[in-house]
Amino acid sequence: MGLELKAAVRRLRGLLAVVAACALALTVAACGDSSSSSSGSTSGGGDSTAAADTTAAAPAAASTEELEATAGKSEDTSWCGDRPITVGVHDGFGINAWSQASYATVRSELAKCDNVRQIVAAGGGDLQKTISDINGMVAQGIDALVVVPGFGPAQAPAFKAATQAGVRVVAWASEPGGTRGTDYLDYVDWDTKANGAAWARWMGETLRGRGNVVFLGGPAGTPVSQNELEGVVEEFSANYPDIRLLTGDKDYPATNWDPAQAQRTMAALLAKYPEIDGAIIDYGASTEGALRAFQQANRRLIPIATTEANNLACQFRRLKTSNPDFELATISSRNWLGRIAARKAVASAEGIENGEPSLFALGLTEDSLGGRDPRCDPASPPDTYFSNDLSEADLEQFGKTD
Amino acid sequence: MSEQAAHPGTAVAVPTQISPLRWLRAFVRTPYFAIWPATALLFAVSPILASGSLDGSALLGMLPFAAILALVAAGQTLIVQQGGLDLSVPGMVSLSAVIVSKYPQGSDGRLLAAVAIALGACALAALISGIAITRFGITPLIATLGVNALLTGAVLQYTSGSASDPAPPALVDLASGKVAGIPNTVVIAVVLIALATFVVRRTILGRRFVAAGASPRAAVAAGIRVREHQLGTYVVAGLLYAAAGILLAGFLETPGLQPGQQYLLPSIAAVVLGGTALTGGSGSVAATAVGALFLTQLNQVVLGMGAASSVQLLIQGLIIALGMGLRNVPWAAVRRALPSGRVPTSQRSD
Numbered sequence: 001m002g003l004e005l006k007a008a009v010r011r012l013r014g015l016l017a018v019v020a021a022c023a024l025a026l027t028v029a030a031c032g033d034s035s036s037s038s039s040g041s042t043s044g045g046g047d048s049t050a051a052a053d054t055t056a057a058a059p060a061a062a063s064t065e066e067l068e069a070t071a072g073k074s075e076d077t078s079w080c081g082d083r084p085i086t087v088g089v090h091d092g093f094g095i096n097a098w099s100q101a102s103y104a105t106v107r108s109e110l111a112k113c114d115n116v117r118q119i120v121a122a123g124g125g126d127l128q129k130t131i132s133d134i135n136g137m138v139a140q141g142i143d144a145l146v147v148v149p150g151f152g153p154a155q156a157p158a159f160k161a162a163t164q165a166g167v168r169v170v171a172w173a174s175e176p177g178g179t180r181g182t183d184y185l186d187y188v189d190w191d192t193k194a195n196g197a198a199w200a201r202w203m204g205e206t207l208r209g210r211g212n213v214v215f216l217g218g219p220a221g222t223p224v225s226q227n228e229l230e231g232v233v234e235e236f237s238a239n240y241p242d243i244r245l246l247t248g249d250k251d252y253p254a255t256n257w258d259p260a261q262a263q264r265t266m267a268a269l270l271a272k273y274p275e276i277d278g279a280i281i282d283y284g285a286s287t288e289g290a291l292r293a294f295q296q297a298n299r300r301l302i303p304i305a306t307t308e309a310n311n312l313a314c315q316f317r318r319l320k321t322s323n324p325d326f327e328l329a330t331i332s333s334r335n336w337l338g339r340i341a342a343r344k345a346v347a348s349a350e351g352i353e354n355g356e357p358s359l360f361a362l363g364l365t366e367d368s369l370g371g372r373d374p375r376c377d378p379a380s381p382p383d384t385y386f387s388n389d390l391s392e393a394d395l396e397q398f399g400k401t402d
Numbered sequence: 403m404s405e406q407a408a409h410p411g412t413a414v415a416v417p418t419q420i421s422p423l424r425w426l427r428a429f430v431r432t433p434y435f436a437i438w439p440a441t442a443l444l445f446a447v448s449p450i451l452a453s454g455s456l457d458g459s460a461l462l463g464m465l466p467f468a469a470i471l472a473l474v475a476a477g478q479t480l481i482v483q484q485g486g487l488d489l490s491v492p493g494m495v496s497l498s499a500v501i502v503s504k505y506p507q508g509s510d511g512r513l514l515a516a517v518a519i520a521l522g523a524c525a526l527a528a529l530i531s532g533i534a535i536t537r538f539g540i541t542p543l544i545a546t547l548g549v550n551a552l553l554t555g556a557v558l559q560y561t562s563g564s565a566s567d568p569a570p571p572a573l574v575d576l577a578s579g580k581v582a583g584i585p586n587t588v589v590i591a592v593v594l595i596a597l598a599t600f601v602v603r604r605t606i607l608g609r610r611f612v613a614a615g616a617s618p619r620a621a622v623a624a625g626i627r628v629r630e631h632q633l634g635t636y637v638v639a640g641l642l643y644a645a646a647g648i649l650l651a652g653f654l655e656t657p658g659l660q661p662g663q664q665y666l667l668p669s670i671a672a673v674v675l676g677g678t679a680l681t682g683g684s685g686s687v688a689a690t691a692v693g694a695l696f697l698t699q700l701n702q703v704v705l706g707m708g709a710a711s712s713v714q715l716l717i718q719g720l721i722i723a724l725g726m727g728l729r730n731v732p733w734a735a736v737r738r739a740l741p742s743g744r745v746p747t748s749q750r751s752d
């Protein structure tokens with residue numbers, strides 16, 4: 001190695017140290033971003049206003065509540081049409097349990113139509129691959145695309161190009177960016193603000209309108225958690241004025257949707273606030289981390305509102321006996337919305353009207369106080385989401401790309 | 403790079419008998435000293451910045467994370483001392499955590515086998531990095547980045563993308579248990595780091611290891627088998643990452659798929675905060691461990707302050723940048739410039 005080269009290497013290493021320092025500050029946020037796409041999007045969610053102009057319901061279409069009750073399942077297959085078409089199915093991440101459930105709902109629904117051929121791909125958490133996958137599908141002549149845009153607005157140009165090429169693009173479970181109608185056909189998702197309101201309502205009732213509550217969100221600044229917090233704040237101030245949101249009305253402590261970070265965040269909150277009566281945590285796996293913080297600090301467990309997960313329900317069952325005040329309410333992981341996204345895409349490509357709603361204000365799928373005990377099945381993987389009503393056979397056959 | 407080896411910090415470490423006072427005075431002038439008062443200061447102001455952040459429960463919540471980060475950063479320190487930088491940390495920690503939680507299928511009977519497999523898998527992966535670097539001359543950054551991709555792929559292959567089962571109860575008890583009020587994770591980390599420090603500072607093997615890292619060519623000339631030492635370093639680091647992953651799995655119970663993702667940059671930051679130069683050669687595993695404690699407590703304090711997330715990140719970044727920046731100030735020149743410098747000329751370190 002020449003002297004100059006050595007000096008250059010040394011400089012580079014010095015630079016690396018600085019980069020590491022600066023990057024560390026951002027790592028929480030950055031890792032949060034990657035985990036948001038990787039946890040397939042629990043992140044998902046989306047801006048409630050973007051989907052406000054819900055398609056007018058056709059007379060035959062089921063309501064949000066009816067669809068929620070059946071996990072989006074429907075006997076009717078008139079939406080299939082009869083023209084042979086090809087539908088692309090894509091997920092920006094596509095390799096975790098959440099994505100498997102998402103593939104399974106979309107693909108099993110599409111499989112009901114004999115005239116629909118499927119092309120399926122996974123982005124693997126890689127934006128460039130995701131964009132080239134979608135461009136490739138368009139080149140292969142797909143008529144419609146059912147897609148989880150894990151990278152959000154970064155995928156908007158690809159969707160716009162596909163739409164201009166005549167492809168019916170239906171995004172779901174993560175906000176696509178761009179404009180509905182011109183850049184993509186429709187966006188199907190839960191209403192994140194309604195999630196917050198549903199959690200707050202349950203918390204208000206459970207605490208009988210009085211107490212200290214904390215709210216833990218995902219990565220700093222993510223619109224999903226911001227909207228949920230907004231829903232929580234509105235509900236509390238409208239109906240439960242004596243409930244104090246300790247973590248503030250504007251911002252939330254971040255968990256990055258990572259159980260380990262959630263555990264640390266909860267530990268810090270427990271140290272800071274000697275009296276916490278309830279917690280709203282916007283992701284089930286984060287809640288599992290938070291539970292460990294309570295145990296580490298030897299604090300009794302409190303009512304918690306969050307999203308569903310098999311292992312969380314099992315934890316609840318295990319800990320409830322020694323923590324009589326522990327209660328659990330969860331919202332669905334919403335993979336079942338994929339069935340509706342699939343129907344919308346095919347119906348549009350077939351020229352058939354689909355009057356089903358796009359934005360879903362979901363209720364609680366589990367409520368330990370309301371007679372819907374959290375469902376625990378130790379034999380199933382810890383991240384199974386029972387609200388999707390997926391058979392093991394469907395998950396096995398359709399929960400993958402090939 | 404050879405001037406690193408001649409640093410006072412290295413000089414005092416030579417196994418000869420010296421009085422504690424002289425040792426302390428020499429230690430104060432090493433780059434590994436600064437992190438100790440900095441950490442003490444952080445703990446002193448913690449309760450002022452965030453009430454309750456020094457309570458027993460807060461410390462018990464923080465210490466295991468610091469211990470696990472310290473183990474990871476200890477491995478990173480050894481690699482840095484050999485002039486490398488290990489980017490395979492996330493894959494190593496994730497793989498060992500996933501193996502010890504998935505392989506036993508909830509049964510304690512299979513835990514020992516799982517621990518052995520996890521250690522073996524990480525040692526093997528580290529060996530691949532080490533061979534690529536020492537035999538084929540591939541840059542450490544590239545080699546370890548590649549191995550990290552392999553490991554991440556292995557994790558997804560092994561788990562089919564579904565979160566693994568909860569860790570077996572014996573491991574959970576071990577990782578969340580306490581001995582005389584001190585978390586087991588801390589005890590294990592302290593023992594392993596003391597062992598590493600002893601080997602590096604007090605044994606011939608350790609001196610050769612430092613020499614090989616400080617100046618490979620000079621070491622070769624001195625008859626030291628540099629390649630073997632470097633290869634061995636990667637394997638030891640791999641074993642430390644594996645140990646961290648195993649403890650993390652036990653402590654988190656359900657570690658998920660990528661629990662190691664959070665450890666790459668903090669491990670490098672802990673090394674630099676501890677005072678080990680990224681140029682290789684001498685270093686201090688113990689100072690790195692204190693750096694890990696500093697980072698973890700800092701994280702906890704800014705969380706506890708309840709400031710907006712953006713402010714938290716800014717504070718964290720600023721303090722770390724400050725900590726690293728202060729090292730690059732030529733203190734000797736500053737002292738000379740001051741008319742009444744406290745340190746007599748004869749005692750200047752550089």
